[in-house]
Amino acid sequence: MYRYDEFDHAFVSARVEQFRDQVQRRLSGELAEDAFKPLRLMNGVYLQLHAYMLRVAIPYGTLSSRQMRMLAHIARKYDRGYGHFTTRQNIQYNWPALSDTPDILNDLASVEMHALQTSGNCIRNVTADHFAGAAADEVADPRPYAEILRQWSSVHPEFSFLPRKFKIAVTGAERDRAAIQVHDIGLHLKKDESGKLGFAVYVGGGQGRTPMIAKKIRDFLPEEDLLSYTTAIMRVYNLHGRRDNKYKARIKILVHETGAEELARQVEVEFASLKDTELKLPDADIQAIASYFAPPELPNRAEGWGNLARWKKADEGFAQWVHQNVQPHKHPDYGMVTISLKPIGGIPGDATDSQMDLVADIAEEYAFDEIRVSHEQNLILPHVALADLEPLYRALVASGLATANAGLITDIIACPGLDYCALANARSIPVAQEISNRFGSFERQAEIGELKIKISGCINACGHHHVGHIGLLGVEKKGAELYQITLGGSGDENTSIGEIIGRGFEPEKVTDAVETIVDTYLGLRRDKSETFLEAYRRVGPQPFKDALYGGAQEAA
Amino acid sequence: MVSKVLTANRLADGISVWLDASGNWVESLQDAFIARHAEAVAALEATGKTAFADNKVVDVNVVDVEEVDGILRPLRMRERIRAEGPSIAYAPGYHGLSGPKNFAA
Numbered sequence: 001m002y003r004y005d006e007f008d009h010a011f012v013s014a015r016v017e018q019f020r021d022q023v024q025r026r027l028s029g030e031l032a033e034d035a036f037k038p039l040r041l042m043n044g045v046y047l048q049l050h051a052y053m054l055r056v057a058i059p060y061g062t063l064s065s066r067q068m069r070m071l072a073h074i075a076r077k078y079d080r081g082y083g084h085f086t087t088r089q090n091i092q093y094n095w096p097a098l099s100d101t102p103d104i105l106n107d108l109a110s111v112e113m114h115a116l117q118t119s120g121n122c123i124r125n126v127t128a129d130h131f132a133g134a135a136a137d138e139v140a141d142p143r144p145y146a147e148i149l150r151q152w153s154s155v156h157p158e159f160s161f162l163p164r165k166f167k168i169a170v171t172g173a174e175r176d177r178a179a180i181q182v183h184d185i186g187l188h189l190k191k192d193e194s195g196k197l198g199f200a201v202y203v204g205g206g207q208g209r210t211p212m213i214a215k216k217i218r219d220f221l222p223e224e225d226l227l228s229y230t231t232a233i234m235r236v237y238n239l240h241g242r243r244d245n246k247y248k249a250r251i252k253i254l255v256h257e258t259g260a261e262e263l264a265r266q267v268e269v270e271f272a273s274l275k276d277t278e279l280k281l282p283d284a285d286i287q288a289i290a291s292y293f294a295p296p297e298l299p300n301r302a303e304g305w306g307n308l309a310r311w312k313k314a315d316e317g318f319a320q321w322v323h324q325n326v327q328p329h330k331h332p333d334y335g336m337v338t339i340s341l342k343p344i345g346g347i348p349g350d351a352t353d354s355q356m357d358l359v360a361d362i363a364e365e366y367a368f369d370e371i372r373v374s375h376e377q378n379l380i381l382p383h384v385a386l387a388d389l390e391p392l393y394r395a396l397v398a399s400g401l402a403t404a405n406a407g408l409i410t411d412i413i414a415c416p417g418l419d420y421c422a423l424a425n426a427r428s429i430p431v432a433q434e435i436s437n438r439f440g441s442f443e444r445q446a447e448i449g450e451l452k453i454k455i456s457g458c459i460n461a462c463g464h465h466h467v468g469h470i471g472l473l474g475v476e477k478k479g480a481e482l483y484q485i486t487l488g489g490s491g492d493e494n495t496s497i498g499e500i501i502g503r504g505f506e507p508e509k510v511t512d513a514v515e516t517i518v519d520t521y522l523g524l525r526r527d528k529s530e531t532f533l534e535a536y537r538r539v540g541p542q543p544f545k546d547a548l549y550g551g552a553q554e555a556a
Numbered sequence: 557m558v559s560k561v562l563t564a565n566r567l568a569d570g571i572s573v574w575l576d577a578s579g580n581w582v583e584s585l586q587d588a589f590i591a592r593h594a595e596a597v598a599a600l601e602a603t604g605k606t607a608f609a610d611n612k613v614v615d616v617n618v619v620d621v622e623e624v625d626g627i628l629r630p631l632r633m634r635e636r637i638r639a640e641g642p643s644i645a646y647a648p649g650y651h652g653l654s655g656p657k658n659f660a661a
Binding site for chain 1: 572608641
């Protein structure tokens, strides 16, 4: 893992003390709210419905056990005993007192964490494939490049007041697990014919009220040009991105209005002047950062294969969990474990302090001290020997963390919605809970197969509903909640934006509607190997419209 | 006219509060002062501006409420959830809006 150098330590500590002074001046009345609000937002402190909310950055979703224990400590000491892992691979605390936030940030700094750039019109936390460094299908670990981007973008003076927020995602495999095509910049790490590393560069993706799929503007950017080319994109955006209308200020609108070809041309012009400057990454620097992300020494543990077969035979629950939540690792004796934060009927992404402590303990004991947060709101242990899966599973079962549903219909993404969020129009969590309860049996979920439901409580789409196979968007209509359903969205290498299927559903009817959609799919799929998304792409929306509305009017 | 109450979030901890008849910011909507005519609403708005300027509270708003069987109920779902807390059992010992005061639905 990356370790702070002296500069990082000094910088983060200085920011904590600066914020402490700002909070004290705010509480004493010396600073008015209008002056203070942008300062607190720069340090990740929002005001929500019930209280302040602190969003803590987890760069590219990677954590050590020590850091996870600190997150648990903060939940216990300053909050109400839990935290919420988000679709940005971050964690949010829902109840911190403003007066405590400097102490929280100080505690975070002690384990090399902070809340910088988790708000505001700057470059936000860079996200990455949660299986980075472990996945059997990756070309190279994308996290060193995410870390280079993090260092470059941290309080970058030129890019701290952009027209709007800016999100970058990086993946290192053909299978896109980081949803790069719905980010402002998506980077696909790959090799050219000569084996040299570089990136396919996508620009202008995003969700929110105007969902757009990013356009590829470079098929192969050599790795040494990462910062100069990214800077070129940022400069074009900073110059031409709209500042007159916040709803048209994201780079996706600029790309759409300018045209990808013309925008790429402008970027190339800027890039030509930056290419051979100090922004060019020396190989030694790339290697130095990459060395922090070197995989752990993984001794051969071939005994795991026999053990695993025996354990699976003896315990059906364990077998189901391995089947669903353990993915192949680069090393054949190891697996990548998804710890589901989606217990049946639970709150997607929430974890209690004791659960966080437990994950830290087992990561230390069985997983080389490494934990990831996925953008699907689960936790990942990227390196676990097959020979250790059974005791690890037992520990998870005891803490309610062994739900065997990764990638299934109850592995639902949901934003905090109107239960917490000041921007929301409708609740997300109770809808997720009811759907989860309805489809809770493992057998039923396994029969349905891969199906991603994503729920947002407003058009800002933090719950990624646009790329849900089934997406639910909560709106307020005549003072009541209503849920609009989209079908056919996907956030992978074949990204698509879901299509609105018809008029919305009241809260008490939305789970029935989802069940109707699922039953329709089960009735029309060619066989069990045809997933919901494949079936939808084959047959289109009509069978689902017919099932949901019959001959009734479909207008949204 | 629709009855109104004054609500805000306390500066130091951000907790949702309502103005009571004694001019105190209290944590229960049910203890809030109810403005039933235009002059009372104007007084609420003035009090809110002063409290904000005095750095006691932030995000000050006058919101519409109705009285149902002696219980104050905000007209908007957003305000009902602000008043009652999250509608979900988010932490051990908390039961969401399942108790007798449930008025979010």
